Amino acid sequence: MIDGIVRRNIFIGMMLAVSFSFMARLFYLQVIDKSYTDFANQNARKVLTKYPVRGLILDRNNKLIVFNDVVYDLMVNTPTRLKNFDTAYFCSLMEIDLMEFKQRILKANQMAYLRKGVFKKNLNAPQFANLQESMYAFGDFFIEMRTDRKYESPVGSHVLGYIGEISRKELEKQNDEYYSMGDYVGKSGMEQFYEDILRGVKGEEVVLVDHMGRIKGAFAEGRFDTEPESGSFVVSSIDLELQEYGELLMKDKIGSVVAIEPSTGEILALISSPSYDPNMFNVRNRGLYYPILAQDKTKPLYNRAVMAMYPPGSVFKLVMALVGLEEGVISPDTRYTCYNGFRLGNLFIRCHPHNPQPDLEMSISTSCNAYYCNVFRAVMTQEKFKSQRDAYENWTKYMFDFGLGKTLGIDVNNETPGIIKKPEYFDKIYGEGSWKYSNIISLAIGQGELGITPVQMANIAAIIANRGFYYVPHTIRKFENGKRIPAVYTKKHLSRVSAYNYEVVVEAMAKVVLQGTAAGSKIKDIEVCGKTGTVQNPHGENHSVFIAFAPKINPKIAIATVVENSGYGSTWAAPIASLMIEKYIQRDSTDRKALEERIMKAGLIPDNLK
Amino acid sequence: MREEKIYSGSTDWPVIILYLMLCSIGVMSIYSSSYETGGSLFDFGTKYGKQLLWFGISLAAGFSLFLFDSRFFNVFAYLFYAIFLGLLLIVLLVGRETFGSKSWIEIGGFSLQPSEFAKLGTALALGRYLSEYGTDVRKWSHRLKAIMIICVPMLMVLLQGDAGSSLVFMAFVFVLYREGLPGFILVLGFGLALIFVLTLLFGPGIITMVAFFICLIFASFGFRRKQLLALLLVIVVVVAACSFSVQYVFDNALKVHQKKRILVTLKLLDDPKGFGYNVNQSKIAIGSGGFWGKGYLQGTQTKGDFVPEQTTDFIFSNIGEEFGMVGTWLLVILYTMLLVRIVFIAERQKNRFNRIYCYGVASILFFHFAVNIGMAIDLLPVIGIPLPFLSYGGSSLLAFTLLLFLLVRLDANREHELDTIGKS
Structure with a gap:
């Protein structure tokens, strides 16, 4: 009988030992170690960029020279998982073959730490229409709207310059971390010289995503969202x-x-x-x-x-x-x-x-x-x-x-x-x-x-x-x-x-x-x-x-x-x-x-x- | 006369209340894990709805045990054991295969997992055998028979490919221990586990050398006693043999995923995107819960389905995320209270069969509790077994409910039962 009680106590002792070690471990994981909050945010939060409208360029008599035009880019979450992904259907919509698909995914994933990459720039109208209808099936992909430039008159190229996607070199050189891959930036002429004025300020939308990268809703009811600020007009001296x-x-x-x-x-x-x-x-x-x-x-x-x-x-x-x-x-x-x-x-x-x-x-x-x-x-x-x-x-x-x-x-x-x-x-x-x-x-x-x-x-x-x-x-x-x-x-x-x-x-x-x-x-x-x-x-x-x-x-x-x-x-x-x-x-x-x-x-x- | 005594007034309500609390936490958590805005509360097509349905079925089945004479289970213990073994055999022959293991049979629209019920049968059979007049675990022949009762279902489950569930049967060692299995066997078991871990960490060569030097130190204190020297020598040889065979077993007997999961737990392998994915995500969910948790239905990791199996094996991660350390500690405390309560109930049984059965229940629940939470917080390798009463799954909930309610049923009549079968 005494032996039985000793054995019972040993058994209960083991249970308590396990429970206490769990509690200690949980205390460490949940209270001491703060790193998991960051990991969780990396997992579940995604920051969508809201692009500002780029400033217009006017001539000295306030005549419009440069204005904006909408472009749609197909973006992909990186690293790309492609779970339950109908590649054949996707390729048929995009009118590309499997080889090209793989190459584009590979390219988009080269800077995977940015969490998104460009799959295809400037979708044409039918591609955009097709994709828009089927987007729900392609969890890893999303469409980003951006503004391209248009010109009233076929003149002034050498003065006005042009915008283009930011290069890797420019990305590394920037000191305020404003730009990210795929952003458009003034490459020459007025677009480059007055980039800071024209670009405006990007806005952000923080959303919750699931493990497939699908958006589940706003994060914290949009409390951390910011609206983009449009770029300023630039009045050129050009007549x-x-x-x-x-x-x-x-x-x-x-x-x-x-x-x-x-x-x-x-x-x-x-x-x-x-x-x-x-x-x-x-x-x-x-x-x-x-x-x-x-x-x-x-x-x-x-x-x-x-x-x-x-x-x-x-x-x-x-x-x-x-x-x-x-x-x-x-x-x-x-x-x-x-x-x-x-x-x-x-x-x-x-x-x-x-x-x-x-x-x-x-x-x-x-x-x-x-x-x-x-x-x-x-x-x-x-x-x-x-x-x-x-x-x-x-x-x-x-x-x-x-x-x-x-x-x-x-x-x-x-x-x-x-x-x-x-x-x-x-x-x-x-x-x-x-x-x-x-x-x-x-x-x-x-x-x-x-x-x-x-x-x-x-x-x-x-x-x-x-x-x-x-x-x-x-x-x-x-x-x-x-x-x-x-x-x-x-x-x-x-x-x-x-x-x-x-x-x-x-x-x-x-x-x-x-x-x-x-x-x-x-x-x-x-x-x-x-x-x-x-x-x-x-x-x-x-x-x-x-x-x-x-x-x-x-x-x-x-x-x-x-x-x-x-x-x-x-x-x-x-x-x-x-x-x-x-x-x-x-x-x-x-x-x-x-x-x-x-x-x-x-x-x-x-x-x-x- | 007996008819009046079938249902006695001494039902152990604390156990039932703890059970109801754990099940409710489970259902809530499953609701949160599979929560989509706009879903109906009582949609039985959802996981949550199904679990609620199974909860009801389990409760009904559990209370229906009170309709039977408490001796009924003692008398038919071997029959139940045989039936469940039969089911295991059927599964092996015609079972449905999911995730590489063959552990389901379909009956009508339901899928059942007989391995969950086999634990119940084994607990009954073990209780019946050990409580029989003349059985003595101190005798090797009886000990082997008892081990046979445990090992047959264990091997059958292993043959199904469900290594995790088969390991659960090892919990019955605690029952044998309570009934007189010498303590050193447990110590040996732990020693072997220790050697296993240390060998994987440091390699068999170093372990042998360390054992040798430790023995040398002991020997230097009592070098004149030849018996001690001989014993120490044997220990060194045994440790070396174990260590080398552990390496061999690890390299050759285990499957790739089992090896990798063990290596991940021992931090010998960093693979957060592959074999360490589940554990890593589970730790992130639990760790990000902080002290108070993110609030019910507010878990971003849960909503985003980041932890695989978050309604079944990793349900603990959801509680950790949404209720924080307050929630996890509460759950651990509730569980510990249930386990300790069961041990006390076991000890108050006048009937050996009852006591052994109760110990069986405690052992099984303890094993599940320790392994399931241990893996969720990265203390143990991933072994896919559910957290009883909480994890999603009808078979598992029903089987654990019956296991526990049978204990309550037996306990209710403890005053009226003597050691009957064996002695009469």
Whole structure:
């Protein structure tokens, strides 16, 4: 009997031992160890993104340029389980085969920690309709609505830029963890530069899911949900009408037009031709058109307005004249004799027939080469410098302050600095100290070791229009949300040349259009100041260049036009600039119908690029 | 005269109340686990509805036991045993196979799992045999017969492929122990289990060496006594033999899923997406319940069906999630109260058959309780046996109800029963 009680107690003791160890273990699991709450949330909660509406882009007259278009993406939960999944049916709806299905699942699962991946972007209408009906059967899949971009007008691609899915690199680089895989982000142009303004703020919806990833309802009655905030409007400085007109004029030509409002640096039109319809580059279409555009020999994707460098040719004489005046080596009355060219030892730079003893004004209006060789010699041989090397270095400082040989910091991608050589460059070629102006005399007429982009040319026109200062050209005008535009675009940059020295150059430019090389491009009622250039092109026909601003008093527009392989500046570049100026200032259609038609109909693309 | 005594007034209500509480918790939990908004409370097509139906059937069946003379079960104990063995045989021949084990037979629209009832038959037969006049567990021949009574159904269940349910029969060792099986056999059993775990953790070589050194230390205290030295030597050899054979059995006799589940429990294998999935999800559900729980019907893991078998083998996870530590401790305490109460009832029986039967019930319930909750909180490997009275399943609920109510029935007449069969 006593034995029985001992055995009973041992049995009960075992039961109690088990129960106590359970209670201890439960205390540990449920109270001490807090990690299970996180695991449970990872299991059962899913955060659905509510995408904000991307901000619209307007032109300077509040005309709509860029707006939104709805796209549907098919997403899949990752890691994908595919329990009770009718793969064959799914594939038939999506019109894909099993191989592709597997590949897409594999790809979507590459970043499984994000808990969702893109299975197929931009569903087409029938796919969307089919799936919408059968979504309940595909627990792992869900459709996400996103906004793509659409464009009112087929112009402005190089300024507006495009949006696209964020790349892995961009994802890793971000510092605020805002983006996740599959998000759309501005990839270039205004879309990229003003991404923070345009994107808005994503909202979140926290839902409960079951073990198959199916949504069971809102989490905590939606207490943690947030609504998305739409992106702000961005008002561009672009004048859409002018941009459209310019692209029409530049049709079937290779080149650029850049128009700037001199008083602010706002870009009114930025044309790189040939161009392409920005609608070809939205999310939905880019896959299709990108390869075609990339292979086009005329390089429509290449933004010539900020990337192409040209020796500026005769338009550079304006800069040379201003440097000469500021350095005091010439005055408006200085005359040099032109012997149908400029001779220096064996070197002879040819000139065309004109008054053999031009003063400064006439040297510009007739574009005398000899005159500027003389100016350059005078600048380079000033006694105040110990050497011509020092004189040259001084000259480059003028160039940099004219915005040459450096990137301006414009809000358009891939801007190139152009070429202004440092003295060290010539040291290397000719030996240190053993080179002088005669070695680099072609700089005097805008040839040689010189590269200027169209936007830099337009900026020079703006500097002259402003009589000595500029703002960094920019495409942004204002933000709807009241935020100020970046400070770099409101900072005034002074050229080294005093304001009074500009007047004679301005007068000369007015003469160029009135009676000089660009006389064919004058506009009734508007006093245009301009300068033609014909850039020697070793690869083919000369490039036609023209810079101008108008009106002479209180200029509203400064413009640079480059038409490649087309001949004289006065033939193509000047009329195009003239028509644009007229369009911008007078707004109504031109009286010069014949000229307009001649320009629009001209095809100037060399045969080897067609 | 006897007719009046069939139903006596000394029904043990605490057991019945504990039973009703556990069953109610089970039904509530099943409702929560299979809860979908908009479902009807009394839809018998749902798991919850079915369980409620089975609860009613079980109660009716349980109370109907009071219609029988308490001696009836003693007299026909072997018959019941034979019937249930027969059912097990039928299952082996014509049973329906689910999840790799063949343990169901269909009768009409119902599916029955005879292995659940075999425990009842075995408890009765064991009680009958051990209470027979002249039976003495201290005798090897009698001991073997008793073990035979346990092992026959155990092997048949094992043959069905239901290793978990067959292990339950090992619980009867406690009954034998109470009836006089020497204690060292239990100690040996635990020792073997310990060697099993340690071998898997450290390998047989190290275990043998450790055993050797421990014995060496003991030997150094009493090296003059040759008997002690011999005993220690035998112990080392036995431990080594056990350890090596454990490794062999583990490598060769167990199925892949059994091996992996054991390795997961011993933390030798980290496989939260595969063999460790159930346990991992169960721990997440229970652990995330915290102190107070998430509230009834508020369990995200339960709603999302993250724990497989959350209405059956892993029902404990649902209680842990929705009622927190308060709930789990309460359940453990309720269960412990039931078990201890049963042991006390057993001890107050004047009739040996009754006592042995009661111990059988306590042992079986204890085993289920320990193994089921142990696996849900990752103390034991996953062994698929239900938590009695709570887990979803008609056969299981009915069988455990009969098991328990028969105990209450026998206990009700304890004052009027003497050791009858054996002595008369």
